[in-house]
């Protein structure tokens with residue numbers, strides 16, 4: 001067993017883990033922005049309760065709409081009061097405000113479509129949503145996903161190369177045994193499995209070690225981050241799913257590395 | 269020759285290595301069960317290639333190699349071990365594992381094909397006995413002479429009761445007397461029914477033994493094939 005292979009695996013998975021944390025953090029941030037900038041449908045004055053009810057149902061029937069919430073003039077005023085402080089409201093007249101419906105859209109890519117459809121409904125005065133910020137966020141979240149996938153593939157590949165070289169050293173030391181095994185009729189799987197086990201061992205110990213380090217790093221950095229950016233206090237950190245993913249990647253890389261390395265020493 | 273008794277049949281076999289070297293060129297040979305055959309010729313004439321085609325270390329580029337009625341060119345990679353378990357191989361460099369005793373080296377050949385402890389405990393001492401090395405079963409290869417090392421290798425080749433023994437210059441690293449001892453041992457093994465195919469370029473052994481001799485030519489063809497022959501290359 002080689003310490004080099006184990007620690008190589010550990011640092012590679014650690015880098016992968018840090019990368020995943022950053023990606024999932026960015027993803028989380030964009031998502032929380034997006035859920036704040038849903039579509040607001042402002043209603044004409046003097047709609048009956050029945051008309052409002054039908055409008056709500058109509059909006060809810062769009063597949064991409066997740067929830068609707070009616071905000072009356074009174075409620076809108078109250079919110080404004082809270083936001084600005086009562087004293088400042090002297091200039092605002094309640095009847096300048098409109099009844100409106102807040103619409104939550106699941107996928108930010110559908111916000112624009114929902115908005116334009118809502119605009120055409122009768123009883124709707126106008127529709128508001130943060131078009132620019134939605135566009136930016138969509139682009140950003142697409143980019144984050146792309147970089148995420150490319151990064152995972154790249155780091156995994158590099159790890160396979162490094163670890164398969166480490167495994168190759170131990171296989172090289174046993175090349176004479178492998179040659180003899182083949183000559184006397186051992187099956188390829190019989191020859192492979194000890195090395196595969198070795199690779200899986202590196203994968204497991206390396207990824208387990210890196211998860212522990214990751215949790216440690218998260219703890220250390222969280223105090224600092226939360227102090228500077230309180231809104232990030234909901235950041236996901238090392239989730240069980242991520243831990244399972246990292247172990248899975250470690251085991252796969254270990255398996256693949258061993259298969260590749262043994263393959264080079266197996267003649268027909 | 270009795271058709272049913274043919275254990276090795278090569279039909280128009282050629283072997284061209286990926287680098288373009290034509291090691292064997294349109295060779296046809298039949299070897300009968302129980303025969304002792306020398307494959308002779310200078311270095312580079314394709315003796316080793318001839319043996320490697322039999323245990324499927326190499327695959328013929330053309331023609332058919334039939335071992336005990338089975339076309340080995342048609343074997344899948346996963347069927348090759350099955351063929352090899354029925355063949356014994358010995359080499360000039362012995363190919364023993366230095367960190368294992370004689371006993372363990374022979375047992376190794378059984379272990380790696382999944383034999384049980386009882387089978388190993390039964391077969392290994394008998395095999396070492398048959399090559400006259402039971403007294404040295406706990407010695408390591410480094411503690412043995414060249415001839416003794418080759419005996420261990422022969423014991424390992426015999427332990428699974430092969431139908432054919434492929435010997436690739438088994439006396440190449442031995443002095444003339446020891447070479448003759450090893451050849452005698454192989455002749456003994458052969459007299460008990462095992463087919464032996466031995467590649468060598470040792471003239472004196474070939475001429476003294478008077479077995480069948482297949483002489484390979486430098487262009488990869490068969491120069492001559494004689495019963496009770498001698499090393500006639502160049503005559």
Ligand SMILES: Nc1ncnc2c1ncn2[C@@H]1O[C@H](COP(=O)(O)OP(=O)(O)O)[C@@H](O)[C@H]1O
Nearest residue numbers: 285287289291310311312313314315316317318
């Ligand atoms: N694996 C290989 N790849 C390429 N050429 C080879 C290989 N093995 C043998 N040869 C070539 O094939 C020819 C025959 O080799 P070999 O069968 O080893 O001859 P011999 O055993 O009679 O010395 C030689 O020219 C050798 O260089």
Ligand SMILES: [Mg+2]
Nearest residue numbers: 315316317436
């Ligand atoms: Mg040779």
